[in-house]
Amino acid sequence: MTFGEQPAYLRVAGDLRKKIVDGLLPPHTRLPSQARIREEYGVSDTVALEARKVLMAEGLVEGRSGSGTYVRERPDPRRIARSGFRPESGATPFRQEQADASARGTWESHSEQTAASGEIAERLAVRPGDRVMCTKYVFRDAGEAMMLSTSWEPLALTGRTPVMLPEEGPLGGMGVVERMAAIDVIVDNVTEEVGARPGLAEELLALGGVPGHVVLVIQRTFYASGRPVETADVVVPADRYRVAYHLPVK
Incomplete structure (x- = not known):
């Protein structure tokens, strides 16, 4: 293959992708069969199959058992706003995770004590196996x-302490900064790292995705005088949402 040439399966996938994006193959339309792709593009069955796999991996099409492969609905990505900390009395967990004054939503949570894994121990600057409170949310x-x-x-x-359970007690749901202040721990810094990866099966089940979909993962850690006091992974479906930051300039 010379410089600039594409493998045949990418060329076929690219043409089908363009038809999907341009609306020539609208949502819920059945993708041409493997035999049709082979005939239309003059390629082998293997190339036709690989081209379909590319479109599935990109989330443009989905297989339906016993029916075929169809073009997926492509939602316009909605915005999840995040910003520097702004103290708000009575802020809900939903508002804390999405720093948008218009954000309205509900959440479910469950907390339990567990042993810190090696990764979480490193993020919290504790020893592997140390006890931590793990809280899982669905927004x-x-x-x-x-x-x-x-x-x-x-x-x-x-x-x-009264803040041992993030969503229970007198300061339940008040957020890390307020809860830590109640036990004389002053949070003064927060970091966020954003990455992308294929969603885990249980994540995609909860978020309504299909195997292979990509999720954005925001790894957040709150600090008090350099000591990590909370770390979290926030998982967002990449095909439906984008993360927008508004950071104050000091």
Whole structure:
């Protein structure tokens, strides 16, 4: 293959992708069969199959058992806004995760004590196996699951205090900054790292995705004088949402 040439399966996938994007193959339309692709593009069965696999991996089409492969609905990505910390009395977990004044939604949560894995221990600057409080959230917008979050807090810090359970007690649901302040721990910094990966099966089941879909993962950690006091993974379906940052300039 010389410079600039594409493998045949990418050339076929590219042409079919253009037809989908341009609306020539609208949502819910059946993708041409493998035999039709082979005849139309003059390629082998193997090339036709690989081209279909590319479109499936990109989330443009989906297979339906016993029916064939169809063009997927392509939603316009909605915005999840994030910003520097702004103290708000009574802010809900939904508002804390999406810093948008118009954000309205519901959430479910469950907390349990567990042992810190090697990765979480490193993020919290504790030893592997140390006890942490793990809280899992499902955030919904108009009933649709839009975001998952799992947070971990070191029980060496919060254990046997009124804020040990993030969503229960007198400060339940008030957010990390307010809860930590109640035990004289002053949060003064937060970091977020954004990455992308294929969604785990359980994540895609909760978010209504299909195998192979990509998710955005926001890895967030709150600090107090350099000490990590909470770390979390926020998971967002990449085909339906984009993450927008508004950061104050000081």
